[in-house]
Amino acid sequence: MVQKDQSQKLQGEPPQLGDSWWEAALSDGEEKIEGTDLQEESQPSPDTYNLTLISLSQPENDWNQINRLYQKDEIINLKVVGCNQGGLLVQGEKINGFVPCSHLLAGHKKKEYLQQVVSLKVIEYDKDRCRVVLSERAAQAEAGTRIKLLDTLEEGTCIPGVVTTLTDFGAFVDLGGMEGLIHISELSWGRVDHPSDVVALGDELEVFVLNIDRNENKVALSLKKMCPNPWETITERYHQGQIVEAVVKNIVSYGAFVRLEDGVDGLIHVSELGDNGDNISPWDVLEENQKVSVEIIHLDPDEQRLGLSLEVGK
Numbered sequence: 001m002v003q004k005d006q007s008q009k010l011q012g013e014p015p016q017l018g019d020s021w022w023e024a025a026l027s028d029g030e031e032k033i034e035g036t037d038l039q040e041e042s043q044p045s046p047d048t049y050n051l052t053l054i055s056l057s058q059p060e061n062d063w064n065q066i067n068r069l070y071q072k073d074e075i076i077n078l079k080v081v082g083c084n085q086g087g088l089l090v091q092g093e094k095i096n097g098f099v100p101c102s103h104l105l106a107g108h109k110k111k112e113y114l115q116q117v118v119s120l121k122v123i124e125y126d127k128d129r130c131r132v133v134l135s136e137r138a139a140q141a142e143a144g145t146r147i148k149l150l151d152t153l154e155e156g157t158c159i160p161g162v163v164t165t166l167t168d169f170g171a172f173v174d175l176g177g178m179e180g181l182i183h184i185s186e187l188s189w190g191r192v193d194h195p196s197d198v199v200a201l202g203d204e205l206e207v208f209v210l211n212i213d214r215n216e217n218k219v220a221l222s223l224k225k226m227c228p229n230p231w232e233t234i235t236e237r238y239h240q241g242q243i244v245e246a247v248v249k250n251i252v253s254y255g256a257f258v259r260l261e262d263g264v265d266g267l268i269h270v271s272e273l274g275d276n277g278d279n280i281s282p283w284d285v286l287e288e289n290q291k292v293s294v295e296i297i298h299l300d301p302d303e304q305r306l307g308l309s310l311e312v313g314k
Contacts, residue, residue, distance in 0.1 A: 145177030
């Protein structure tokens with residue numbers, strides 16, 4: 001989980017669909033390969049091994065075959081020849097690739113897969129970087145499912161899904177044959193420190209389809225758009241000078257974020273915590289989940305910002 005003081009940096013606009021959404025899943029560490037049956041001299045050293053640049057001294061990948069597997073959303077059976085912190089190394093006669101832990105049915109129980117043959121689908125490949133990324137989870141759907149799903153998906157509609165992976169930047173959701181991403185900024189109208197604050201693995205959700213990139217086979221989703229934006233009507237319920245009840249959600253060095261209602265969070269700056277102003281420590285005054293009375297000193301619906309002052313002794 002990110003540091004709480006820095007978590008708001010993750011809250012910006014969702015990334016463009018052209019970005020590599022799998023980057024985080026492919027950069028979990030640079031560990032030495034375990035359990036591989038490759039020749040010792042063909043193993044990359046811990047100092048040079050990079051999960052995003054798999055380049056083993058094996059017969060060159062058949063990129064035509066890999067492209068066909070990817071374009072037709074076909075299933076291939078490959079042998080697990082090694083593992084590291086991030087996932088599994090798999091190998092076939094003309095294909096070498098990597099399966100991130102987030103795309104394994106058994107999660108982080110990687111050593112149980114060693115020397116086993118696993119059914120997989122290619123979810124990303126880059127010939128120039130000699131990278132092939134596969135998924136056991138995607139292979140649970142029959143061949144061609146992703147293609148059919150992309151043909152029927154429409155932007156602006158809703159679709160059911162199941163949360164499969166949580167990262168610092170969002171939650172991946174299985175839509176029934178392929179995964180879409182709910183960026184952290186699309187999880188709630190309020191402030192979210194980490195996706196796990198809103199959703200959990202295995203949650204069944206109804207999600208809003210924000211954007212579809214059929215060239216990259218990526219789908220951007222939103223959870224917050226499944227409910228009204230409370231900031232659009234906030235002036236009907238709150239005004240400057242009003243005293244309201246709130247709950248402390250997160251304490252940071254410069255103050256505390258408190259929640260007035262679902263989707264509406266405000267900041268009590270450290271200077272508004274008591275008579276000592278900036279010299280006071282927020283942790284000495286407040287604790288998470290504490291109920292407090294606050295005065296609204298600034299309200300900006302357009303920027304979705306709410307400035308508050310602690311009502312001392314209340």
